Amino acid sequence: MSAPASESHVIRFRMFGGPEVLEHTTIRLPAPGPDEAQIRHTAIGLNFIDTYHRDGLYPLELPSGLGSEAAGVVQAVGARVTTCKPGDRVAYAGGPVGSYAEYRNYPAERLVPVPENVSDEQAAAVMLKGLTAWYLLRRSYVVQPGDSILLYAAAGGVGSIASQWAHALGARVIGIVSTEEKAALARSQGCDHIIMADHGDIAGAVRGLTGGAGVAAVYDSVGKDTFFTSLDCLRPHGTMVSFGNSSGAVEPFSPAELAKRHSLYVTRPILFDFVATREELLAASEKLFGRIADGSIRVRVAQSYALRDAALAHRDLEARRTTGSTVLVPR
Ligand SMILES: NC(=O)c1ccc[n+]([C@@H]2O[C@H](COP(=O)([O-])OP(=O)(O)OC[C@H]3O[C@@H](n4cnc5c(N)ncnc54)[C@H](OP(=O)(O)O)[C@@H]3O)[C@@H](O)[C@H]2O)c1
Structure with a gap:
């Protein structure tokens, strides 16, 4: 030893x-x-x-x-x-x-x-962000083939993995990014459509891309600046997954906001709750490493x-x- x-x-x-x-x-x-x-x-x-x-x-x-x-x-x-x-x-x-x-x-x-x-570098790059992508897409809102979903920071750490995984699940992925370079990257990683972060009417753009319907789920890691816009992007009964605070923490809001947008669901998940036991941790890691092995996630x-x-x-x-x-x- x-x-x-x-x-x-x-x-x-x-x-x-x-x-x-x-x-x-x-x-x-x-x-x-x-x-x-x-x-x-x-x-x-x-x-x-x-x-x-x-x-x-x-x-x-x-x-x-x-x-x-x-x-x-x-x-x-x-x-x-x-x-x-x-x-x-x-x-x-x-x-x-x-x-x-x-x-x-x-x-x-x-x-x-x-x-x-x-490799070791890949493992360090993918454990936290990849397990997060797994629970976002397979637990917080279970993505179905054909679902339209909206993903913030699509060229970022979690976003790069989640967009590839969602694409592999058959979702139609709308990514939000802040630069043209990130837009090209997000497209190469499975985003079907890109909306620029400084677009003046993100909800309108999402409605335009979904025939007016809105998306099944929004994965919002930006938090404070985007929360209500994200709610406006959802279809009736859609799911808002608020999982980060890159712009600051979301402020308190009334549940009536969910009623007036047609019975929405909101969840504020954290990774640990989805891999709390060793069995859960190993099972989720196996899913993640399996996606890397089969080429769905680079x-x-x-x-x-x-x-x-x-x-x-x-x-x-x-x-x-x-x-x-x-x-x-x-x-
Ligand atoms: N709840 C959980 O279990 C969990 C687990 C892991 C990560 N997270 C959250 O997921 C998010 C992504 O984490 P990450 O480590 O992969 O980071 P990241 O996405 O690589 O970096 C953050 C990205 O957020 C976007 N962004 C939008 N508004 C921003 C602002 N005001 N300040 C800074 N960035 C802003 C930027 O992308 P654009 O320039 O393209 O807009 C930026 O590149 C974070 O909010 C993190 O807290 C949550």
Whole structure:
């Protein structure tokens, strides 16, 4: 068995704020606890939720590490661990936060084996965003062949995977993006139609594309700026899946808003609730890796930064400069 590492380069922060609060430092690392595995990270996934943790929208106890997704190799395991062994390639998505690290200890039962056909960088790029795409399309609203759906940030991390998956399910995907470059990318990833984010009448454009009917579901990750427009895009009994806050948190609203738009449904899901048990986690991961293996989803790592440049990666993500998935690499 390899000896556990006793220290690790990590990103930590002591106060909530902008990207400048992120510090690259070295910490002492204890041996893994009885139910933990120590992982040597080879690639770390960057996610918008990391910015909510950093700026305090989702408060953490400070000082804190950051990050909820990574892939790597098991370095050592605690005494009770039976689900993995040193040398295994693994990946994970979800808390506790702290994936912005060279090494870390993590609950072994939350680790998923990475198949041979998936590289470490791809695994770190796809675990959190791909499992999210899975539950959005297969649980929050179960997409049927022929359904029209509306997807915000279609060229982003979750959006790039969700548009490919929805296309494979036979949906007619309307994507929203902010630039022509992102529009071309979204089209190449399965979007049948594109509406620009600055279009003055998104609901009108959606009605135009759906013969006046509206879409079966809206997958809205933008939040505050788009919530009511999204409701206006739905068909009667349609489902609003509000799953992110890229523009800020949605403000409280009256249920009457749903009645007057013809008996809509609204859900505000989070990934963990769909993969809470190890069985659910493994089953969902199998679906995701199966989609990669059969070619329905191509995983593109569009940006890669050194771990120590995490602040720069945050700036680019928040300024809408990234497309697809981004990874941080300890080096
Ligand atoms: N609830 C869950 O379980 C769950 C899980 C994973 C992710 N999420 C959410 O899904 C969303 C996407 O996450 P991601 O990591 O894949 O990020 P991402 O989509 O790669 O990046 C965010 C994208 O949102 C769009 N956007 C629209 N308004 C924005 C604004 N005011 N500021 C910044 N971006 C804006 C931009 O695309 P355009 O420039 O094309 O508009 C931007 O590229 C986030 O809101 C995240 O919180 C939720």
